[in-house]
Amino acid sequence: MEAHEREPIVGRDPELARLFRVMDSETGDPVLLLLGDVGMGKSTLLDRVVRRAEAGGARVLRAEGSEPESTLAFSALHQLLRPVPAEIDGLPERQRAALHGAFGAGPATADGDLMLTGVAVLSLLSALGERGPVLLVLDDAQWFDRASLDVLSFAARRLAGEPVTMLITARVGDRLPGFDRHVPTLTLGPLDDAEAGRLLDLQPHSPTGRTRTQILDQAEGNPLALTELARAAAAPGAAAKPPPAGPLPLTAHLEKIFAARLDDLPAPTARALMLLAAMDTVDSAIATPAAVPDAQDDAWPPAERAGLIRRTGHTLRFSHPLARSAVYHAAPLDARRQAHLALAGLLRDEPDRRAWHLAAAATRPDADVSAELERTADRARRRGGHAAAAQALQRAADLAPRSEDTARLLVEAAAEAALTGDLAWVEELATAVRARTDDASLLAEAAAQVGRLAVLTVRHSVVFPRLMDAAEELAPAQPSTALDVLAGAAVVRYYSGQDAQRHRIEDALRTLREDASPAWLRTWVRTVSDPFDDRAGLLALLPRIAAEAQRRPDRLTTYAVMAWLLDETPRAVRAFDEAFDRWGSRGALPEGLGGAAAWSYVELGRWGRAREACARSSAVGAAAGLEHAVACAAAVDATVLAYQGDPTAARARADEALALIDPLESRSVSVFARRALGAAALAEGAYETAYDQLRTVFTADGAPVHYHASYPALADLAAAAVRAGRHAEADAIVERAAGTLAGNASPRLRALINRARGLLADPEDAEPHFRAALAESVLEHWPFERAQTLLDLAEWLRRRRRITEARVPLTEALETFRRLGARPWIERARAESRAAGLDVTxxxxxxxxxxxxxxxxxxxxxxxxxxxxxxxxxxxxxxxxxxxxxxxxxxxxxxxxxxxxxxxxxxxxxxxxxxx
CATH class of the missing domain: 1.10.10.10 (Winged helix-like DNA-binding domain superfamily/Winged helix DNA-binding domain)
Structure with missing residues (x-):
């Protein structure tokens, strides 16, 4: 057993018991995040859990975050999975290729599909779990590269039911993308006075008297500080020197303690430590650069005795990240530079690591090193490591000798950073571009990157004016880019649903020349901002946009979204199908209005496909940290679950959507979620609850809360109102909507309004409205809505004792509900069929x-x-x-x-x- 493994764990019995319970539980949450400040003992606790797991026969896979490797895409994931190459080779071809591509061991998959890589990791862990329990240990995860975090967080959200446990450690206050929401967390606090004293008593040379008091005071209950201060006090000659004091923070005190131990080390050990500090790990089990002493070299024992490094099997690491920091920063600048240059010279077969070592050695602009970092960024980009690519490009910009190259590289970095979902980073890069160039095209591109990401966040009231300011500023000199930014602003307008935003968009659109290209973007802006303003005119433009999309398949989804907004759902679904078939849906970010695909499938009755689209959108949004995209997907998914007869799950998903957004910022998602909650209540026959939920999608005076999302709720609102005794209020809302949409309502909305009127009409007046709704032939493309109308008509006919006439719509409605799997409506239709004398088996x-x-x-x-x-x-x-x-x-x-x-x-x- 290694020395560090024999260290006692004092004052952590409850925390250790919690970790053991997570390991032993087959029904609890499989993921736990262990947080603590530097030196609180996170890694020590993990070591104890690992030994217990291995003794119990579990397979342990472990990765330790490394500051030097945090810029290398998938480096942490590669470290974690390096022990299981045979299992990787046993994956299906696409998944195996995705992992090999991520690790640079094969060609990158198309678009560096992080989701496919995530599925590959999930499949791999599942396969390992078939042989026995698996423990994943992710230590110091705050230094994991972003691509690894994205993939591991994807897998973590899907481990329920698997014999796999994931334990993660990170420092308090460090953001851990993907693990910062809904992950159970255990935080290590400082030891109390009694525990701190006990830990000092267990040291080989327990301090006493004034020294002990000073150590207890300065350590503030931090276990690492207690042990290292005690060790420093017991060192030869330390009696004449009091422990460090003064205003320095605790971490700085500890660094000084570690650095002080360097003075007595032999020169070969000091040089070896400097190389290790630049490199972070020496592993004799894998290829170690020739000039770096391997783990068995005589240079290392003095460093071990000084408590600066620890040995685990064939691997040497610093005893603590602060020890590495002390060694690195105590060395003169030239020594650090020479260490990085030496490593760069030895890593010619690892170009990414080489490039970063060269960058660390650079003290002035260097075109060659900048170019190497550009190549590193390109490799990371093709593997899906967008954060690593952005970091490399940002550093390349720092080292570019020419200002025009600096600005260009910063713009490229912003484009990659946008794909991580980190809006603050993108805005920082765009600000840097503005400070370094007045090139209109580069400034426009930087603004476009900010806009591209901003539309996907929940900060709509903040983002919209910024986008509009940028569009208006760009309009005179860069009309095309201004139109692109305006297109993003239109998406924000859709999500927020604020009428004042529509007016500003219309004003900006008028100032742009009619020939500003691309022309289809003008149609996009108009359609997204207000699909009912000139529906006929917009429909007339769709064929040309469809023809252009055939030549540019990347525009198919744009065309499909516009078709959906205009209630041309069959066209939308065909375009979405073709887009997914031709080039997949593997983008690193959700599309603007990404929920449109799922909604189109819902409306056309392809509910399975809708849920697949929701799963993808939710996964991509979660990986990028874009809660709004996750909320959009949750609202659609909730609707399908309600239709299928799972109201409990529907409510959970709708509540998830509402928890992720501010209803005043994201009116569209709020309305969709409320519609789902209304559908769930209707499925249960809770009509008053259904009415209360659906009433919220209209304002107090009956106007739609959202100019597009509210209207499809009219018929369900009427159905709930009739049974909840809210007839008059609902009637006023329906008639107001009919008046507002007059002349611009789609055939589908006309059918829904007629159904609502039939439900709300006096019994003797209802039939013409139901017949008018069913006369809209396009309603067959909304099978669920048509079947609901058929059922309403049949119920009305039976109550008029026109039973023979009722049987035809009843039969069709029941067949449709069965085909769709709409369980609550199946039961209603079956009950009505029996009442009509039909033999329903x-x-x-x-x-x-x-x-x-x-x-x-x-x-x-x-x-x-x-x-x-x-x-x-x-x-x-x-x-x-x-x-x-x-x-x-x-x-x-x-x-x-x-x-x-x-x-x-x-x-x-x-x-x-x-x-x-």
Missing amino acids: DAAPDALAELSPQQQQIIRLAAHGLTNREIGEKLFLSPRTVSSHLYRSFPKLGVTARAQLRDLIEGPLATADHRD
């Missing part, structure tokens, strides 16, 4: 109604021949989770093999989502 496909929506989705994909791994890749689940759902579903369906699934679901689900 519980057909075998209704067994699917016993499954959760996610289980139905998995069953459907399995019926189409997908393997568990392929299903997991689509739904961002581990193969084990997929297998578990199938295992629980088969008995409910009365099947024993996958081959029986296609016949079982051919009617209800395969038709509904035939392309999935």
Whole structure:
């Protein structure tokens, strides 16, 4: 056992017990974040947990954050998974290629798909878990590279049900992207006076008297400070010198203690430590640069005896990050520079590490080093390491001799930083561009990068005026870029739903020349800002935009979003399908109005595909730290869950969406979430609750809270109002909407208004409204809404004792609800059918109604021949989770093999989502 492993752990019994419980629990949360200031004992606790786990037969994978490697994309993930190369090779081809590409061991996957890499890691951990428990230890994660954090946080959110535990340590106050929300946290505080005294008593030379009092006072309960101050006090000659005192912070005191030990070290040891400080690790199990002493060299024992380094197997590391910092900063600048140059000379086969060592050695602008960092950034970009690319470009800008190159590199850094979701960083880089150049095109590009990311944040009231100011400033000299920024402002307008913003957009659009290119962006701005202002005129422009999108498939989603906004949902779905088929949905950021794809699938009745789109959007948004994108996806997902008859899950997802946004900042998401909560209440027959939720999507005087998202709620509002006794209030809202939309309402909205009027009308006046709604032939593209209208008409007919007439719409409605898997509406239609004298039997496909929506989705994909791994890749689940759902579903369906699934679901689900 190593010396550091024998150190007692004093005063941490409750924390250690909590860590053990996390390891031992099969039902608790599989992830725990252990926070603490420097020296609080986080790594010591992890070491104890690791030894216990290994003794119990668990597979332990460990990575330690390294400040020198924090700029290298996927370096922490590579360190974590380096012990399992055979298991990586056993992954499906796409996932294996994604990991190899991330590690630089193969070509990067298209667009450096972080989500595919995340699925690969999830599949790998699931496979390891089949052999026994797995413990992942992520120590000093504040120094992990961002790409590794993104992938590991993706996997962490999906470990439920897996025999995998993830323990993470980080310093208090350091942001850990992906792990800073909804992750159980344990914070290590200082030891109390009694515990601190006990720890001092356990030291080889326990201090006494005044020295002891000073140590207790200065250490402030920090275990590392207590032990190191006691060690320093016991050193030869220390009796004549009191412990360090003064205003220095504790970490600075500790650094001084570590640095003082350098004075008595042999010269070869000091040189070796300097190289280790520049490099951070010496590992004799892998290739170590020839000029660096390996772990068995005689240079190291004096440093070990001084408590500066520790040995773990074949690996040498500093005993604490502060020891590394002390060694590095105590050395003269020239010594540090020479160490980095020596390492750079030895790392010619590792160009990224070489480039950063050269950069660390540079003391003045250097075009060659700047160029090497550019190449490093390009490699990181192709692997999906956007943070690493931005860091390399930012440092390349610092070293570029020419000011024009500096500005260009900063703009490129901003473009990469935008893909991390860190708006503050992008704004910092854009400010640096403005300070270094007056080149209009570079300034415009920097503004565009800020806008690109800003539209995806929750800060709409702050972001909108900034974008508009930039667009108005750019308009005279850079009209194309101004239009691009204005397009982002229009998205912010959609999310926020504020009418004052529409007026400012219209004013800015008028100031731009009509020939400002690209022309399709002008149509985008108009459509997103107000799709009902001139719907006919906007529709007339869609064919040209569609033709352009065929030549530019990257514009297909833009065209699809516009089609959805104009209630041309079939066109939207075809374009979304084609876009995903042609170039996937692997972007590092969600698209502006990214929820449009999911909503289109919901409306067209392809609910499985909608949930897949939500899963992807949520995963991408979470990885980038963009809570607004996660909220958008949660609101759509909640709606589908409500329609499918899982109101509890629907409410949880809707509440998640509302918790992530300010309803006054993000009216669109708020309205969508309230609509989902209304649908969940309708599914349960809780009509007063449904009305209360749906009433919130209109203002007190009946105006829509959101100019686009509120209107589709009209019919459900009317349905809830009739049963909740709020008839008159709902009628006023419906009629106000009808008047506002007169002449510009889509056929779909006209149908919804007519359905609402039929529900609210006096019984003798209702039929024409229902018939008018069903006469809108396009309503067949909104099958759920059409089936609801058919059911309403049938109920009205039966109550008028026109039972024979009621049977036709009842039969069609029931068939549609069954095909969609809309369980609550199936039950309503079946009850109404029986009352109408129809012989309604519980057909075998209704067994699917016993499954959760996610289980139905998995069953459907399995019926189409997908393997568990392929299903997991689509739904961002581990193969084990997929297998578990199938295992629980088969008995409910009365099947024993996958081959029986296609016949079982051919009617209800395969038709509904035939392309999935």
